[in-house]
Amino acid sequence: MFCDPPYDKGWLExxxxxxxxxxxxxxxxxxxxxxxxxxxxxxxxxxxxxxxxKNYGDSSVHYFVKLPA
Numbered sequence: 001m002f003c004d005p006p007y008d009k010g011w012l013e014x015x016x017x018x019x020x021x022x023x024x025x026x027x028x029x030x031x032x033x034x035x036x037x038x039x040x041x042x043x044x045x046x047x048x049x050x051x052x053x054k055n056y057g058d059s060s061v062h063y064f065v066k067l068p069a
Contacts, residue, residue, distance in 0.1 A: 001019070001024070001030070001031050003015055003031070003034070007035065007039070007059075008039070012033060012035050012039055012042055016031070016033065016042045016064065019031055020045035020046070020047045020048045025048075028066060029066045031063075031064040031065075031066070033064070034062075035059070036058060037055055037057075037060040041053075041062065047066060047069065048066060048067070050062060050064050051063055051064070051065050
Protein backbone atom coordinates (compact mmCIF):
# COMPACT_ATOMS: atom_id res chain seq x y z
CA MET A 1 0.00 0.00 0.00
CA PHE A 2 1.31 3.48 -0.85
CA CYS A 3 0.22 6.77 0.70
CA ASP A 4 1.20 10.24 -0.55
CA PRO A 5 -0.92 12.83 1.29
CA PRO A 6 -0.25 16.59 1.22
CA TYR A 7 3.01 17.49 2.93
CA ASP A 8 3.27 19.29 6.28
CA LYS A 9 -0.29 18.59 7.39
CA GLY A 10 0.50 16.16 10.24
CA TRP A 11 -0.93 13.09 8.50
CA LEU A 12 1.94 10.65 9.00
CA GLU A 13 1.22 9.63 12.60
CA UNK A 14 -2.56 9.55 12.04
CA UNK A 15 -2.39 7.43 8.89
CA UNK A 16 0.14 4.93 10.27
CA UNK A 17 -2.05 4.45 13.36
CA UNK A 18 -5.19 4.07 11.20
CA UNK A 19 -3.56 1.51 8.90
CA UNK A 20 -2.23 -0.46 11.86
CA UNK A 21 -5.74 -0.57 13.37
CA UNK A 22 -7.57 -1.30 10.10
CA UNK A 23 -5.84 -4.61 9.43
CA UNK A 24 -5.90 -4.15 5.62
CA UNK A 25 -2.22 -5.04 5.21
CA UNK A 26 -1.34 -8.74 5.32
CA UNK A 27 1.46 -10.10 7.52
CA UNK A 28 4.80 -9.29 5.89
CA UNK A 29 3.10 -6.71 3.65
CA UNK A 30 4.50 -3.25 3.08
CA UNK A 31 3.09 0.19 3.74
CA UNK A 32 4.97 3.05 2.06
CA UNK A 33 4.43 6.65 3.05
CA UNK A 34 5.85 9.65 1.19
CA UNK A 35 6.51 12.76 3.29
CA UNK A 36 8.75 15.78 3.49
CA UNK A 37 12.20 14.68 4.64
CA UNK A 38 11.97 16.78 7.83
CA UNK A 39 8.70 15.21 9.05
CA UNK A 40 9.25 13.17 12.23
CA UNK A 41 8.42 9.47 12.25
CA UNK A 42 5.57 8.33 14.50
CA UNK A 43 6.03 5.91 17.37
CA UNK A 44 5.92 2.30 16.23
CA UNK A 45 2.64 0.45 16.55
CA UNK A 46 2.21 -3.17 17.69
CA UNK A 47 1.51 -4.23 14.09
CA UNK A 48 3.53 -1.86 11.84
CA UNK A 49 7.28 -1.41 12.22
CA UNK A 50 9.37 1.18 10.38
CA UNK A 51 12.33 -0.52 8.75
CA UNK A 52 13.72 1.83 6.09
CA UNK A 53 13.65 5.33 4.63
CA LYS A 54 14.75 6.41 1.16
CA ASN A 55 15.42 10.11 0.57
CA TYR A 56 14.74 11.85 -2.74
CA GLY A 57 15.62 15.54 -2.58
CA ASP A 58 13.35 17.12 0.04
CA SER A 59 11.03 14.08 0.08
CA SER A 60 11.33 10.75 1.88
CA VAL A 61 9.58 7.44 1.43
CA HIS A 62 9.18 5.57 4.71
CA TYR A 63 8.82 1.79 4.58
CA PHE A 64 6.78 -0.03 7.21
CA VAL A 65 6.29 -3.81 7.42
CA LYS A 66 3.25 -5.56 8.90
CA LEU A 67 4.25 -7.73 11.88
CA PRO A 68 2.60 -11.03 12.87
CA ALA A 69 -0.46 -10.57 15.06
